[in-house]
Amino acid sequence: MMASMLALINEGDEVVVFEPFYENYGPDSAVSGAVPRFVPLNDDNSIDEEALVSAFNKKTRALILNTPNNPCGKVFTANELKLITELCVDHDIIAVTDEIYEYILYDNKKHISIGSLDEMKDRTITISGFSKTYSVTGWRIGYALAGKNLTSAIRKVHDFLTVGAPAPLQHACVTALGFPDSYYEELVRMYDGKRKLLYKALIKAGFKCRLPEGAYYILADIPEGTGMDDMAFAKYMVGEIGVAAVPGSSFYKSEAGKHKFRFTFSKKDETLMEAALRLEKLEV
Ligand SMILES: Cc1ncc(COP(=O)(O)O)c(C=O)c1O
Known part of the structure; x- marks a missing residue:
């Protein structure tokens, strides 16, 4: 996520973040030079549409979308993703997702990657990882999926930040991807x-x-x-x-x-x- 944010953000850009949020998003925004704009969810965890709309302005560059959400366990619905999509398209915004809990869903809830929606395909950086799904939280192996227009810069930043994830762990993760x-x-x-x-x-x-x-x-x-x-x-x-x-x-x-x-x-x-x-x- 850090590599994606550094690749995407210019000093002074704004990033929309739903509240409550995973605690790294504020620092991730600050390190990449962005100003986070927090949008509180309603008490029932639904989106406050008015608050969300008013968070977008000329400086907005990205929106961070964590679904399922840490800490409140919210899973964003298809209708909510539609609203976010409309705003991202209207304001020419990139969605940076965090889908690390995508397989941990209850009561037949469905996980929808916003990047799978046609209008979001070229404006989403889909981020996920192995730590939660395969119970290897110390491994810190994740991945980012995006169009070429975005990945070129992400790859460069990632190379300078970490060079790469440890190779033996990557092999183990490939094995995990084959689980039934x-x-x-x-x-x-x-x-x-x-x-x-x-x-x-x-x-x-x-x-x-x-x-x-x-x-x-x-x-x-x-x-x-x-x-x-x-x-x-x-x-x-x-x-x-x-x-x-x-x-x-x-x-x-x-x-x-x-x-x-x-x-x-x-x-x-x-x-x-x-x-x-x-x-x-x-x-x-
Ligand atoms: C929403 C969210 N994203 C990312 C992470 C960390 O991911 P990783 O284990 O790949 O560093 C966590 C871990 O608590 C998390 O809750």
């Missing part, structure tokens, strides 16, 4: 069980949250009764309850993050069950 459909079905079945386990425990403990549509996180509201912001709550949870999660401010530019807390269920079932027991100690 059953591998992906089992992956979803496994995470779906963990998703429900954590969700039940959080609801029982007094958190307000929604079941994610994709990825492996639950973004919860910090119970009001605690009277704590996300940082104080994170310290309390680790110190007193024995459960670690990420303070919401990591995923928000606005104040909204101060009332949020992101849990992951990418853990062994035993660990999640132990967390559920510890969460029962929470007094809210």
